[in-house]
Amino acid sequence: MLAVLKIKNLALVDDLTWDLGSGLIGVTGQTGAGKSMIVGALKLILGERANHDLIRTGESSCTVEAIFELSDNLDHVNALLEENGLERCEDNSLVVKRIFGSGNKQFVNCSPCTLAALKSIGALLVDLHGPHEHQSLLSRDRQLAMLDAYAGAGKEREAYRSAYKIWQDAVTEWEEFQNTRQISDREIDLLRFQVDEIGAAGLVVDEVAELEQRYRQSQNSSRLLDNTSQAVDLLSAAVASLGNAHRCIRELERIDPAISEKIAGFESARVEIEEVEGNLREYSEDLEIDPSELASIERRIDEIETLKRKYGQTIEEVLAYEEKARARLDSIDGRESELQRLNESVGEARMKVDKAAVALSRIRDKAAPKLAKEIAGHLDDLGFHQSVFEIEFETLDEPGSRGAEAVDFLFGPNPGEPLKPLRVIASSGEMSRVMLAVKSALADQDRIPLMVFDEIDANVGGEIAGAVGKKMAFLGDRHQVIAITHMPQVAALAHRHFLVTKEVEKDSTNSRLERVEDDARANELARMLGGVGPETLALAKKMLG
Structure with a gap:
């Protein structure tokens, strides 16, 4: 209070x-x-x-x-x-x-x-009522809540509400999947083309740097070959001269061992020069690139650059795009089985809603005549001696959030007049007394x-x-x-x-x-x-x- x-x-x-x-x-x-x-x-x-x-x-x-x-x-x-x-x-x-x-x-x-x-x-x-404030009594949802309170249907109503929420969640999931399922064949074809295009390229994360290096070499191959050949020729002559010098030094050492200190670095220098000559010869052989191989490198670089323009700035991003597109295709390919699962889920949830609705409707059907009779008794006390009060059910096409039916409180204040829903009664004096009768009937249930x-x-x-x-x-x-x-x-x-x-x-x-x-x-x-x-x-x- x-x-x-x-x-x-x-x-x-x-x-x-x-x-x-x-x-x-x-x-x-x-x-x-x-x-x-x-x-x-x-x-x-x-x-x-x-x-x-x-x-x-x-x-x-x-x-x-x-x-x-x-x-x-x-x-x-x-x-x-x-x-x-x-x-x-x-x-x-x-x-x-x-x-x-x-x-x-x-x-x-x-x-x-x-x-x-x-x-x-x-x-x-607080439940507040004024001479023109009876909206809660006129609401069909509120009337249904009053009937449930009178019937003591709290347990059944909560069971129905829980089943209804599960069903609605299942329907929402089904609808969302249906929306995504409307993907066009053209989009499917595009996804498959993208996956095939990237996959066929056989991209390797580190290959770009190697390709660019080989491409630079191939573009300057003639200059590289000329300079390398000259260097090899000169080094070859030097190696031959160093061989003759090596025989002379050996003879000097035999005659005068004291000279060894003065020529200590000669042997290592000769060996290093021979190694440089050999490395340049190998480099020269590698530089002899076939023109067809040069064209192949150019095509490969163009292919990679085209993929990067379409799908990402790096090879890593292109490969990530391929993975995402492949996953999307997989989900589309499995949509029929997923749709079947969702249909079954909706069907099972609906069966539970219908079962809960039957239990709730049964207790409402039983309580409605009793509540109507009790309200009519209170109306008689309030001066409506020849009035009629009834509770009418309307079965819904689809289960609603409050059950499988709606209700209308019908009132006929005068003999010979048809019963009308409370919401169309114009007299505030009549509405005040009807409201008081309803409140009196629900006095023990109203919390x-x-x-x-x-x-x-x-x-x-x-x-x-x-x-x-x-x-x-x-x-x-x-x-x-x-x-x-x-x-x-x-x-x-x-x-x-x-x-x-x-x-x-x-x-x-x-x-x-x-x-x-x-x-x-x-x-x-x-x-x-x-x-x-x-x-x-x-x-x-x-x-x-």
Whole structure:
């Protein structure tokens, strides 16, 4: 329940702390006193966007804070808090705070949160109804949720939701694969050509450097051959001369051994020169390149450069492109078997959805007549003595996220008139009472702790107003209920009665909220009955019992 509501600088309220209590809470006051500030504050707590015009004149910011004490739906709220990265409730207490002015801030359990998160949390805390705010009752999805709550179908509904999600995931995967499967034969041919072209080239990562070196050699082969031949001829003559010199040196050493030191490097120099001559001869033989081989090198280089222009700047990139294209082809070639697997997956998931839907539909079919009968009983209490209320099922062509059927709450307020869906009923007075009847029928299943009825009795009076008050009191025995009302029949049945008044002090207008009891409460009821006087005061005291 809502334990405390704090409001500061909202409209005519300067500073208010409201300790509510449990049961049916009646809020009354003259028109324009400021009763709407309660609804305005609660809407801010529920995540409605802040209107800066609501800030009290002369102030720069407004603050609204609510403290909820939770029990039945505590686990659900905590799960939602964790999902949004917020602190869990401590000692069953949830604290929501809104501040707006120069900036907008909202906090849940002292942690900042988004408006979207606040709205989702608020939906678990407060069910607010005004004279023209019955959208939740008109929604077919909401009607289906009400039927499921009444039927106690939470387990079956969750089983269906899980099966439906698996089926939808399988369908999505199948559709995505189908989209990729629409690849054209032309694209397949292109991929195969690319793979064949790169593969046929037989690329080797390091061959480019070797080819370029051989190509440079072949381009300058004539100059290289001339210079090499001259060098070889000269070295050959030198080697012959060195041979003659070697015989002379041997003879010198035989005659004068002391000369050995002076000619120590001759032998090694002669050997090195002979090696250089031999290396140049081999080099010369390698330089004798066949013209056809030169053309072959040129073609190979052109082939590699063409592949690089198409598929990458280096041989490594070209080979990587080939691998990617080959993998793409492999996946396309195996698409028929993959499609078969996905079809089977979708089929199996659909069978499970249908099975879960049958179980959910069965429990709904069983509960619908009972709920309709109970709502009709509450409608009779609210003055619709000859009305008819039914719940109609519509089988869907395909299973939806909430089951295999949709529902419509049908209502016929007058004999002889056809039943119509609630969403086409124009009278707000009728809708208010229908909503109250539905809420009464679901009172034991509804887990939302606080219900707020903002002048839903505006279009009723007399005996019907008394019946509306009794229904609210009935709901107040099971929930915390705030009834903002102009009807004394409703206010008299409240477990707690609060009066909103407007005071003017030094050119400043303030709205005040205070609890009225005993004589003060009787005086307020008398005012609501038409003005304080002996007769109205006596009637008010009689209404209070």
